[in-house]
Amino acid sequence: MPAHQKENRAKLDQAFKNKNHSVIINPELDEWYKLGFKGKDIAHLCCNNGIELMSLKNMGAGYCVGFDICDLAIEEATNRAAISNNDCQFVCTDVFDIKDEYHSKFDVVYITVGALGWLPDIKAFFAKVSALLKPTGSLFIYELHPVIEMLSQDDNLAAHPLQIIEPYFKSEPYEDTSGLDYVGKTAEQTTTQYWFVWKISDIITAVIESGLNIARFIEYSHDISQSHNRNQAAGIELPMSYILVAKR
Template identity: 45%
Template sequence: MNIKTYTESNREAWNEVNPIHQKHNPIQLSEAFQAKGYSTLDEHITRTFLRLGLQGRNVAQLCCNNGREVLSLVNLGAQSGTGFDISDHAIEEAKGLATTSGLPCTFVRMDVYDIDSVHSNQYDLIYISIGALTWLPDLNKFFKIASTLLKKGGLLVIYEMHPMLNMLAMEDEPEFEDPMKIAFSYFKSEPWINNIGIDYVGNTTYESATNYSFSHTLASIFNAVIKSGIHITEYEEHNHDISCIFTHLEKEAKLPMSYTMIGKKA
């Protein structure tokens, strides 16, 4: 199956779920972002961005969903923000939030694999956050595009779920026996295929459009970033969960649950 078949199926699934997320979101973002300095970013990544410096930077987020993190980065001091996402509905929500907040943010409905040269060398920082990489069938192509978007010396910041968690089954899966028992191969190469919805906000299930997600090893992520011409300067693993799936395992403190990777374009 080619990349476009995967991504267009996922586009349909994200268009289905975004109205469900809006319904279940406990925060009215259109009101929240009218407050100066409001941010949806957690304490760890906020400290990271403030340490790296946002002032005067043009930032972009690939797979930005409804734009809340792009808006947060600008509220924290970035000069401007641009978000790219495949979901028509999510981008419409993001545009609405930008309008009501008055923040200098632009949102583009686009498959990240189709981002063209008009955006090349435009950004000082690119952010990739939780849940982005799993939807991407080809990391080498993705990070090559991300690299072209960065100015020379620009920063790549990734804050994602640790790939080791892909080995664990969730309670509603037939492979589940124990929360800590390995159920799937770390080296799983075929995609996960889902038809019961992707509502991680309300945790509802429904008959959804077929969507495809992918397991990526740390080696595949590291190598794709390196091959893109981005030099990895920092890597840190964390024992806190940012996936909203495995929070119940935080108390075990036995697994890396998330990570931060920072790179700089040569």
């Protein structure tokens, strides 16, 4: 996270001084307009540095709260919101431990790229999502497609683009101690981290079992992870990302 901040923080601070600044573009933006977000109360789980939530606030969202376990990410988001007079709130917590005071408070719970892979229990996570929603609330996910997890990433130059190196039905999480920073592209020794690859069926089933009804599910052939540029450039249209909208 410190390398990430060093690389990108000043640029984002400057950009968000413009009260109309947004990092949300199509096709995501179009889906937000279909759902409706202006005046809506939004919780962003695993929000990282909060720029997507701040973008929705700039475009007219109501009460906005971001939650993330990383204290440095929350510090960055809080500071940026303060200097840009953006009225988002950010809370440092494990998403499984979000306090009951936030239950039934939100019109939309928002999940963005790189969130679901950190979660060891997908069913418990979506149960928490459901608890946070108002009786007429919605879930909005824009995430990495699990099919792309089968392919080599950009830093694996020994593998050919589109080469399948991992199974889709992977039962154990990946273990990593490199601490690779996704913006600065630098590695630092860190504690062991675990990355869980959830199948689309895992995600859809967990959403349904949480009491939500799937309204839209759209798959895309573009990468939103910043890790599969070579695979996208190869020109074979595979599912690389998706948007899922669910409602009570």
